[in-house]
Amino acid sequence: MMRAGAKALELKKQKVDALNVFPVPDGDTGTNMNLTIQSAVKDAEKTSGDSVAEVAAAISMGSLMGARGNSGVILSQLLRGIAKSLEGLNTVSAQQMAQALQLGVDTAYKAVMKPVEGTILTISREIAKGALARAKQGGTPLETLVEAYQKGQQALLKTPEMLPILKQAGVVDAGGQGFLIIIGGWVSALEGHVLEEPLSPPVQRGELDKEAQPGFLVVENLEYPYCTEFLVKGKNLNADQIRQDLNGKGDSLLVVGTDEVVKIHIHVKNPGKILDYAIQFGSLHEVGIHNMLSQNEAMAHALKNKEKEEQGVNSVPLEQNEQNTEAEMLKEHGVVAAAMGQGIAEVLKSLGVDEVVFGGQTMNPSTEDLAEAVRRIPAKNIYILPNNGNIIMAARQVKDVITDKNIFIIPTKSIPQGISALVNYDPEGDPEENAQNMEKGLTQIKSGEVTYAVRDSQFGDLDIKSGDILGLVENVIQITGNELLEVAQSTLEKMQWRDHDLVTIFYGEDIPEEEAQNLKDWLEKEVSSIEVELYPGHQSLYYYIFGVE
Known part of the structure; x- marks a missing residue:
């Protein structure tokens, strides 16, 4: 089942990637989930026993170690819960399989705080519900998993109605699609098929076999745009009271922890107010504040070859000494x-x-x-x-x-x-x-990048064509154009570089040193007092990376 699920996703990972709504080359849902499940299968292949418990335990550890990106981490938690449910079992019945899927859902929900519906978690929950219902009716493992798959399909088609971002983009949830493809592979294995092609193609609204359509994101539709999460460390902390105090201050709220450490996650309009509230209880740690735009994993530039992937x-x-010594x-x-x-x-x-x-x-x-x-x-x-x-x-x-x-x-x-x-x-x-x-x-410090569009899209008021040069400030597209130098200059202007003391530039592997030097010369000519540091970053995909402080 795991081999078939991994193979199905490997064959369809680019179509899952295409469901992302951000047009710059960045981390992909399909690619990340594929690499995660491949790691799980690799560990499963190493097991010497043939009990479901042993195989599941190896899958759990492999997926944990290989988890990449948010979508991969969530997938690893689904597999972790499944493995926990199967502990001590040599074989598995339909009822036990359904219960394992449910524990996987419970584990994943806990791992990602309180989720917004319309994601991979919603799909996994409906899959588990379908499995439990069929197993209670006396269904075989295959019948149980087929029913689960069908319930997952139905839920996936509803995700655009749950998340406005998906509806605007005209796509279904990428993570949910990826997990459903894996389940389809499991069904195929139980049916005895040698999987050369996935059981079912990615589900699109409308016809099931359609290619994913490029989408766009309108940030203004997010009522609470800032995802804020952090740890509070103190004494005699009361997670229930904190949760009650923060209820209504935003959405996607989850407060969990002990009397010494509490994890807080919430989507808000003003993160500062939440931090000011929390600091009264102790010290804050691992503070993360970001616009939800950065959470939408993007359509990535396809990997050139397996060798580059491994590298x-x-x-x-x-650089190390020739030999590590006791010193x-x-x-x-x-x-x-x-x-x-x-x-x-x-x-x-x-x-x-x-x-x-x-x-x-x-x-x-x-x-x-x-x-x-x-x-x-x-x-x-x-x-x-x-x-x-x-x-x-x-x-x-x-x-x-x-x-x-x-x-x-x-x-x-x-x-x-x-x-x-x-x-x-x-x-x-x-x-x-x-x-x-x-x-x-x-x-x-402020961060900026100059990259290129991987497909046509509409982002806010920007009409973006594939191949356009894009300027991003704090991971938000601000500039689009056809001339690299002009886009780079405009991006720096959006970063208000003239009001700062230092500009750091890393130029990519496709940028000649002379061209990067021209940008540095322009900065120094415009404001002679500013310090400009220029480095050959040798990074791919991004022509320039800027830091302004």
Whole structure:
């Protein structure tokens, strides 16, 4: 079943990617889910036993270690709950299968706080309901799973009515579609098919076999645009009281935890008010505030080949001595950071990063990639800088994998944010203060990028054509045009660079040094007092990455 589900998604991952509503090349739902389930199958293949419990346990660990992006993390939690339900079983009945699907749903819901309906969680819940109903009627495992699949199809077609963003884009939910494709593979396996093509194509509104249509996103339709999540650490905390106090302040509220640590997640209009309220109870940690636009994983540039895919996730350690010696014993602090270009990696190393994990955009490093980098650092306290919003959830799961080190996730969503965090990093400082100071650094810098459109779309008032040059500020499309230099200049203007002291530019692998120098010369000519730092980032997909502070 797992082999068939993984094969089905592998064949249809690009169609799932196409359901994303943001037109820039970025992390993809289909790609991330595919890489996650491939990791799960890889671990399942290594099991020597043939009980469902053993196979499911391997799948759970493999998916946890291989989870990439938000969608991959959610999928790993679904599989984790399924494995928990199957513990101790050699074989599984229809009733037990249905119960396992339900526990998978329960586990996933808990992992992603209180969700908005119309997502993969909604689809998984309806799948479990369908399975439980058929199993209670005496259905076989195959009949139970077919009923579950059909209920999932019906729910998927309703997702545009649940989420305005999907309705505007004219697509169904990408994560739900991906999970349904996996379930279709499971059905195919139980029917005894050798899966060369998926059981069913991705479901579109209208005809089932239609290709996904490009969509657009209207931010103004989001009543509560800022996703705010953080930890409160204190004494005698009351999660129920906090939940009651915050009820009505926004949506997607979830407050969970203990009397010493409480996790808060809420979508609001003004994040500052929530933080001001929470700080009365103790110290705030792992603060993450972002516009929900960044949560919509984008249509990515297709991976060129499998070799590049494998190279894209390899961790590249700092230059090491020829042999580790006893003198390199445990130190206090170490830093892991994600980067998408060798030039960017070198800058990060110069600022104190011990291990650079290559990835980001279309190739998100997995939890296992990050965990391996953590293990290589002989330090008690490790700070992880994801440097990409789509890597943060995978980074947070490292805490579940490595328990013999103190791990701090600094929720950096861009390379400039990562650099700003490193500027505030003290290799000799107190761990908690270090983490707090690094997070404070995230508010001291503006991030911008110049990339290209991968398809036609309408974004707000911008009419975007495939191949257009796009300028983004804090992950929001602000500029579109045909001339690279003009778009770069306009993007910097949107970042209000003239009001700041320092502009940092990383130019990509497709930009000649002379062309990047022309941009630097323009900045210095416009404002002679400003400091401009220019680096060859060697990143793909993004012509320029800007930091303004």
